[in-house]
Amino acid sequence: xxxxxxxxxxxxxxxxxxxxxxxxxxxxxxxxxxxxxxxxxxxxxxxxxxxxxxxxxxxxxxxxxxxxxxxxxxxxxxxxxxxxxxxxxxxxxxxxxxxxxxxxxxxxxxxxxxxxxxxxxxxxxxxxxxxxxxxxxxxxxxxxxxxxxxxxxxxxxxxxxxxxxxxxxxxxx
Numbered sequence: 120x121x122x123x124x125x126x127x128x129x130x131x132x133x134x135x136x137x138x139x140x141x142x143x144x145x146x147x148x149x150x151x152x153x154x155x156x157x158x159x160x161x162x163x164x165x166x167x168x169x170x171x172x173x174x175x176x177x178x179x180x181x182x183x184x185x186x187x188x189x190x191x192x193x194x195x196x197x198x199x200x201x202x203x204x205x206x207x208x209x210x211x212x213x214x215x216x217x218x219x220x221x222x223x224x225x226x227x228x229x230x231x232x233x234x235x236x237x238x239x240x241x242x243x244x245x246x247x248x249x250x251x252x253x254x255x256x257x258x259x260x261x262x263x264x265x266x267x268x269x270x271x272x273x274x275x276x277x278x279x280x281x282x283x284x285x286x287x288x289x290x291x292x
Contacts, residue, residue, distance in 0.1 A: 122154050123147065125201045126163050129225060129244065139229050143242050153242075156194045161231075161240030165205035166192020167248045168227070168284050169214050172292055177273055177285060178256055180213050181264040184235070188268075188277045190284060192243065193261070202226070206246040214250075214265060215257025222247040227287045230280045247288040 120128075130143050146161060147153045154163045168190040169178035179188040191213035192206065199205035203221055210219050228245045258265050270289065274282050 122195055122199055122201065123151065126154050129202050133226055133229065136229050139231060142231065143229060146242060154195050156238065159239065161242060164192055164194055164241045164243045165202045165209060165246070166190050166243050167206040167210035167246045168288050169210055169216065169219065169248055169250055170288060171250045171254070173252065175270050176267045177270065178214055178250065178265060178267050179277060179281070180262040183261055183263050188281070190245065190281060202244050203246065207248060210248045213259045213261055215259065216250055216254045218251040219248040222249060222288065222291060224291060227291060228284050232280065245284050
């Protein structure tokens with residue numbers, strides 16, 4: 120199965136956010152290259168909120184280009200077999216944490232947002248991953264910083280999209 124086919128299947132099975140979900144499916148129907156960064160009209164991205172439910176913590180990355188505290192994530196790559204694989208790869212690369220596990224149940228949320236050129240727009244498929252106990256994190260080349268925040272601290276440092284992702288993730292735990 121191609122990454123495009125996986126994205127369509129994942130979105131068709133995502134029962135929440137009906138109108139936004141349909142916008143993603145319409146975008147992919149109009150853009151067979153819609154999972155790749157080269158798609159100038161916007162493209163699918165995969166992200167993952169790194170959580171430690173035992174300590175009530177969330178690992179956020181201070182994005183180098185956007186200078187915002189965000190969940191880990193980014194563009195799909197040719198070696199990604201699925202959106203889940205892309206989200207897990209991005210989370211591992213950007214957090215430096217080995218042994219992350221995807222929270223069951225598929226994507227937690229969808230979030231479409233504008234991005235500075237050349238990307239213009241991301242159709243982000245958002246997952247959550249659980250960090251192993253006492254996970255050691257590291258700052259990647261794509262980040263200025265990586266830091267744990269308590270659930271109650273996230274709203275003070277991150278935008279509403281991250282807060283909504285955290286709320287949806289906590290509801291699934």
